Amino acid sequence: MAIERTFSIIKPDAVRRNLIGKIxxxxxxxxxxxxxxxxxxxxREQAEGFYAVxxxxxxxxxxxxxxxxxxxxxxxxxxxxxxxxNREIMGATNPANAEEGTIRKEFxxxxxxxxxxxxxxxxxxxEEIRFFFTDDEIVG
Ligand code: DAT
Ligand code: MG
Numbered sequence: 001m002a003i004e005r006t007f008s009i010i011k012p013d014a015v016r017r018n019l020i021g022k023i024x025x026x027x028x029x030x031x032x033x034x035x036x037x038x039x040x041x042x043x044r045e046q047a048e049g050f051y052a053v054x055x056x057x058x059x060x061x062x063x064x065x066x067x068x069x070x071x072x073x074x075x076x077x078x079x080x081x082x083x084x085x086n087r088e089i090m091g092a093t094n095p096a097n098a099e100e101g102t103i104r105k106e107f108x109x110x111x112x113x114x115x116x117x118x119x120x121x122x123x124x125x126x127e128e129i130r131f132f133f134t135d136d137e138i139v140g
Contacts, residue, residue, distance in 0.1 A: 001080045002080070002081075003078060003080060004081060004122070006077050006082040006119045007074070007076060007119045007124075007129045007131075008086060008116060008119075009067075009117035010023050010072060010115070011072055012070040013108075013113035014107055014115040015073060024075075026089050027086070030079075032077040032078065032089075036075060036076035036129075036133050038137070040132075042067055044064060044065075047063075047064040047067040051063055051064060074133070078140060082125075083120070083121065083122060086119070087118055089102060089103060091103060091108075093114060096111075
């Protein structure tokens with residue numbers, strides 16, 4: 001299996017509750033490496049752009065509001081099969097459906113405040129990494 005990179009966000013609900021370390025530990029325990037990381041406060045415009053794919057969904061306004069309400073931690077994770085592996089570590093979008101041991105099962109508050117974002121495919125991973133990081137911020 002090839003070494004991949006994926007994009008991850010520790011969302012405002014988790015940063016607010018001081019869960020950065022516990023969430024990063026989950027990635028590291030599963031063999032993913034943090035090759036870039038920064039804490040930022042997304043502007044409303046950034047959140048709108050990042051989630052533009054969901055523009056027509058009924059929860060879009062709430063999602064943009066929530067993601068720009070307070071700081072997040074954006075990261076690039078690297079490892080074997082990183083995109084799918086990260087999705088497994090995160091668990092289902094709705095924490096009620098997330099498996100035991102996943103980040104969302106342990107930490108998410110609701111389907112909206114679900115603690116983490118992770119890319120869902122190679123194309124979106126590349127796009128999302130480029131949205132937040134320059135090449136020289138990624139140190140493999
Ligand atoms: P994921 O984050 O698991 O990739 P998604 O891409 O379908 O899920 O949705 C993006 C985010 O939008 C999700 O993490 C939380 C929010 N969201 C999705 N479905 C929702 C819903 N039914 N109600 C409220 N927020 C929702
Ligand atoms: Mg998604």
